[in-house]
Amino acid sequence: MSRQFTSVWTREPRSRPAGPGRSREEIVKAAVELLDAEGLGGLSMRKLGAKLMSGATSIYWYVATKDDLLELAYDEVWAEISVPDPDEAHWREVASVLAHSMRQAMLKHPWSADLIGRLPALGPHAIGVSERMRRTFRLAGFTGTDIDFAGATLTAFIFGMTTPEIAWETTVEGVWDTAAAQAALTKAAAGHPELLDAIGTMPDEDPRVMRAMAFDFGLVSVLDGLERRLAT
Amino acid sequence: MSRQFTSVWTREPRSRPAGPGRSREEIVKAAVELLDAEGLGGLSMRKLGAKLMSGATSIYWYVATKDDLLELAYDEVWAEISVPDPDEAHWREVASVLAHSMRQAMLKHPWSADLIGRLPALGPHAIGVSERMRRTFRLAGFTGTDIDFAGATLTAFIFGMTTPEIAWETTVEGVWDTAAAQAALTKAAAGHPELLDAIGTMPDEDPRVMRAMAFDFGLVSVLDGLERRLAT
DNA sequence: ACCTGAACACCGTTCAAGT
DNA sequence: ACCTGAACACCGTTCAAGT
Numbered sequence: 021m022s023r024q025f026t027s028v029w030t031r032e033p034r035s036r037p038a039g040p041g042r043s044r045e046e047i048v049k050a051a052v053e054l055l056d057a058e059g060l061g062g063l064s065m066r067k068l069g070a071k072l073m074s075g076a077t078s079i080y081w082y083v084a085t086k087d088d089l090l091e092l093a094y095d096e097v098w099a100e101i102s103v104p105d106p107d108e109a110h111w112r113e114v115a116s117v118l119a120h121s122m123r124q125a126m127l128k129h130p131w132s133a134d135l136i137g138r139l140p141a142l143g144p145h146a147i148g149v150s151e152r153m154r155r156t157f158r159l160a161g162f163t164g165t166d167i168d169f170a171g172a173t174l175t176a177f178i179f180g181m182t183t184p185e186i187a188w189e190t191t192v193e194g195v196w197d198t199a200a201a202q203a204a205l206t207k208a209a210a211g212h213p214e215l216l217d218a219i220g221t222m223p224d225e226d227p228r229v230m231r232a233m234a235f236d237f238g239l240v241s242v243l244d245g246l247e248r249r250l251a252t
Numbered sequence: 253m254s255r256q257f258t259s260v261w262t263r264e265p266r267s268r269p270a271g272p273g274r275s276r277e278e279i280v281k282a283a284v285e286l287l288d289a290e291g292l293g294g295l296s297m298r299k300l301g302a303k304l305m306s307g308a309t310s311i312y313w314y315v316a317t318k319d320d321l322l323e324l325a326y327d328e329v330w331a332e333i334s335v336p337d338p339d340e341a342h343w344r345e346v347a348s349v350l351a352h353s354m355r356q357a358m359l360k361h362p363w364s365a366d367l368i369g370r371l372p373a374l375g376p377h378a379i380g381v382s383e384r385m386r387r388t389f390r391l392a393g394f395t396g397t398d399i400d401f402a403g404a405t406l407t408a409f410i411f412g413m414t415t416p417e418i419a420w421e422t423t424v425e426g427v428w429d430t431a432a433a434q435a436a437l438t439k440a441a442a443g444h445p446e447l448l449d450a451i452g453t454m455p456d457e458d459p460r461v462m463r464a465m466a467f468d469f470g471l472v473s474v475l476d477g478l479e480r481r482l483a484t
Numbered sequence: 485a486c487c488t489g490a491a492c493a494c495c496g497t498t499c500a501a502g503t
Numbered sequence: 504a505c506c507t508g509a510a511c512a513c514c515g516t517t518c519a520a521g522t
Contacts, residue, residue, distance in 0.1 A: 025433035075488050137415040142440040154446040173470035180412025183369040201257035208374040214386040238405035245477030
């Protein structure tokens with residue numbers, strides 16, 4: 021109840037002068053590569069040490085805990101999210117570009133889906149995105165807490181929509197026999213007419229395209245819904 | 253690429269006749285209790301064994317892997333989600349009750365936030381909810397893939413909104429000095445006028461109430477947005 | 485200032501052996 | 504049919520010791 025709030029971003033990094041040793045940037049870069057290649061479960065201090073050709077425990081000189089390292093890597097994902105200048109573009113345009121950009125960043129770094137919404141996002145890049153998003157909704161005409169509510173609604177949608185996409189890509193499409201997965205689904209749907217109909221009438225499109233369509237459908241809905249709030 | 257798709261729900265449980273030993277239900281019940289009390293990280297086969305007063309490895313007689321156990325526990329969360337009969341209520345009412353009910357189930361079992369959208373939801377209770385949700389959106393007037401898109405949009409919102417709520421409750425409010433957390437946030441917001449304004453004008457309400465308001469704001473927006481799709 | 489290896493207290497899972 | 508303990512290959516982290 022009274023433990024101190026703590027995050028990489030609230031503590032000073034240990035080494036002020038950059039000596040001859042490694043650097044935080046170097047370590048974070050290697051961590052992101054490992055995460056991209058092997059996922060969240062694939063990152064261990066021992067493996068990361070090996071990749072950096074050092075002892076596993078050397079990393080603890082630069083970073084207090086593995087969680088700190090994850091917070092650092094996490095903010096790199098936010099760095100890839102582009103948000104148009106809210107003072108230059110219409111709010112729907114800003115929100116739409118932000119949404120697609122965030123989805124792409126997540127798809128590129130699947131492990132981020134396990135972190136978004138769970139880790140404090142206090143890194144400079146995450147903060148930068150929040151700042152622009154808030155300004156966007158203020159300029160759109162929202163006031164008071166509605167500014168934050170609108171932002172929370174948008175990010176909830178993006179995050180909530182993209183996470184299952186990633187789960188599907190990294191499990192079913194990634195490693196499993198798709199036909200067998202289909203069969204399992206059909207079996208689970210037995211006795212449920214709606215689900216059987218859904219499976220039966222599923223269009224023969226590229227599933228990636230279908231997912232993009234679903235995302236766009238949802239995004240337009242969310243933006244329309246927010247616009248509706250503005251009218252009343 | 254060709255590994256067999258696999259899930260607890262696609263394999264036969266080992267023991268057909270219920271002998272004198274433990275049962276799956278008993279084990280899953282104990283697992284849920286442990287998860288509720290200690291979170292996802294608090295569940296280990298050894299601890300669960302101790303709770304059941306048996307060797308840790310005895311559990312493997314009833315359950316193939318820990319992941320299987322999690323799938324089983326996961327479906328118990330879906331069991332707590334109530335969905336009104338789509339043939340009796342207006343679709344907005346069904347969606348709204350479903351949304352609030354799912355949020356409550358997640359808040360009650362915080363560990364579920366780490367599973368939703370990541371684990372295949374093929375258990376009978378999860379399937380039951382999907383079935384009703386699909387029927388709801390069909391009766392609302394959606395057709396073809398739009399039925400699924402509408403459902404995906406709604407669940408993305410619920411899941412995406414509730415996950416950060418849980419993270420906040422279990423970390424900042426749960427274990428940390430709130431004032432210090434506030435200070436950390438203010439520091440991170442330095443130089444960002446929008447965020448500083450947000451912190452400064454934050455109403456003095458109970459944060460739980462604020463979160464419920466944010467959820468309702470977003471839900472109404474999503475439903476309005478979906479209704480808009482119907483009109484065109 | 486930086487790096488090391490040994491050690492501690494954990495994991496999930498396998499398997500031969502028991503009853 | 505069910506349960507056990509030992510063992511294997513891992514974890515994150517601490518710490519005394521090195522350079």
